[in-house]
Amino acid sequence: EKLFLDWVMKNSHEDCKFMNPSSKVQIGHLLFGSGEKEFEIANVDGYNPENKKVPPAKRKIIIKGFGLEPVSETPTKRPQVNGEVLEKLAGKPNGGDSYKQGLLYQTFFGNIPGKKLPIELQNLEKILGLCHALHNLLKMTKNNTIINGFLSPLPKMTDKNGRIHASLNINTETGRLSCKKPNLQNQPNASQDAYNVRGAFCAEKGNKLIVADYSQLELRILAAVTNCKSMKEAFKTGGDFHSRTAMGMYPEIEKALEKGDILLEWDYSKGNPPVPLLKDAYKTERNRAKVLNFSIAYGKTAHGLSNDWGVSVEQAQETLKSWYAARKEVEDWQDQVKKTGKNAEKPRTVTLLGRYRPLPDLKLKPSERRRQQGLSDEEKLEQRKENSQKLQRRGHAERAAINTPIQGGAADVVNTAMVKLFQHEKLREMGWKLIMQVHDELILEGPEGSAEEALGIVLDVMENPGLDEYMNGVPLQADASIGDTWAECK
Known part of the structure; x- marks a missing residue:
């Protein structure tokens, strides 16, 4: 928080040291507003310019906006201010040069057609400073979420033996289990957890935990249900699936591989690679391939991808075409x-094992265009609004029609493995119990x-759950580890 406020105070207005970094209104004006604006805040510092006997309860501060173009808008046409927007602007705060993936950096170097930065920010040092400031704001927000959402409530939810008993729901739209009170499927992962929350979940004395996770399960389901030749071959070959996707999408990567300037993969038991790996030399391209791989499974459109990548719809559409060109079966x-x-x-x-999901909105059609003559402006607006809502609902249903067989198919595989593990006599004899499912992880x-x-038994059951007739020759792969805590096993 201090690092964020220090930078903002130097580059916006000195009053910003008193601003509330958790206020979306204040952050919204700082980023997307123009000029100076007054905000009334609680006078927690006892500010008393008129030397009154009792300092006023409120005081005013000034925040000067940078005037950035909004990334997205709320239904009331105000700039969206949330973690997703901040990450799009500055890149994810993963360290290194992750800021280079953000809209601020990409716009500065002219990589996004039709977009320009405000004059005040047309300075690389200032852009890098703002990116790092936003990274600090994101870290502060995530840490506060962990404290308020996990560290504070979890100890109050344990029984007399220190165990937590969550509620699992099987009646979901896709067939995946959901969890509440508490939501153990939403614990922060290692890369975002400054407090090691998963380290608090431990085995009883004398016991161990086994955490087993399916590898790229949804993409394997996509390959199976579409019977896509290139995806099936990639999974049979093994290795880095996303790097292989990037290789097929970008001719420059394929040329670099042919010339020996980069390697697709490397066995580190042989030492360090003689040349850079694709995933290191072409991080942006591989990341786009990874996003695209999963977006295809979720039925995302070129418009959605353009927002994710900060590129034009036309550029996103071209990337989609190149992906589908090698995977026509999927389209x-x-x-x-x-x-x-x-x-x-x-x-x-319908899902892999025949679970149906009703989607009545698939048949929605916009109302037939009525004669405009005689309609009031209000009626015309209402008609357009109604048709827009129908198209949105139909679009959602079409994406669900694509995504449910994938997510639901993954749920079919995981649930089948869970039943077989529960029924496994040897595991029972040895005293092993299935205690939690987190999406593709047991x-x-x-x-x-x-x-x-x-x-060994867990891996064998998960990779061979008896669904060969549904998987179309696509192998299932799982990884597992043993540890004293959940964190140790990740």
Whole structure:
């Protein structure tokens, strides 16, 4: 917080040292507002310019806006101010040169057609300073979320043995389990957890935890349901799937590989690679390939991708075309799924093992255009609003028609593995129990002495749950580890 406020105070207005970095209104004006604006705040510092007997309860401060173009807007047309927006502006705060992925840096170097920075920010030193300041703001926000959402409430939820018993819900739209009171599926991951919350979840004395996780399960389901030849070959070959995707999307990467300037993968048991790996030399391209791989499974459009990447819709559309060019089966399957769902008597989509999800909005159509003559401006506006809402609902249903078979298929695989692990006689005999599921991850607890044997059984069951007839030759892969705490196993 202090690092953020120090930079803002030097580059906006000295009053900014008193601003509330958790206030979306104040941050909104700082980033997207123009000129100076007064804000009334609580006078916690006892500011008393008129030397009154009792300092006033409120005081005013000035915040000078940088005048940035809004990344996105609220329904009331105000600039959105949230973590997602801050990350789009400054890149994710992962250290290193992650700021280079942000809109501020990309715009400064003219990589986003039609976008310019305010004159005051047309200075590289200032852009880098703002990126680092926003990274500090993001870290502060995430730390506060961890404290208020996890560290404070979790100790109050334990039983007399120090265990937490959450509620799991199986009645979800896609078939994936959800969790509440508390939501153990939403614990912060290691890269975002400054307080090591997962380290607090530990095995009983004499026991160990096994944490097993499916590798790229949703993408494997996508390859299976579409019977996509190139995706199936990539998974059978193994290695870095996202790097392989980037290789096929960008001709310059393929040329660099052919010339030997970079390597696709490397076995580090042989020492350090002689040349850079693709994932290091072409970070931006690989990251876009990774985003695209998962976005395809979620039915995201070129418009959505353009917002994610900070590029034009046309550029995003070209990238989508290059992805589909090597995976035509996926595009054909998506079109067929939407068509089948719309034409059914009861619009719906279906998962890998036949679980149906009703999608009545697939059949929504905009109202027929009525004669404009005689309609009031208010009626015309209402008609446009109604049609816009119908199109939005239909678009959501079409994305759900694509995504549900993928997410639901992943749920089918995980749930089948869970049942088989629960029923496994050897695991029961050794004293191992399944204690939690977190999306594609299963957590078991049992005696330390049989942990290695149990680990082998868990991996075998997860990779061979008996669904070969549905997987179309796509192999399932799981990774697992043993530890005393949840954090140790990640």
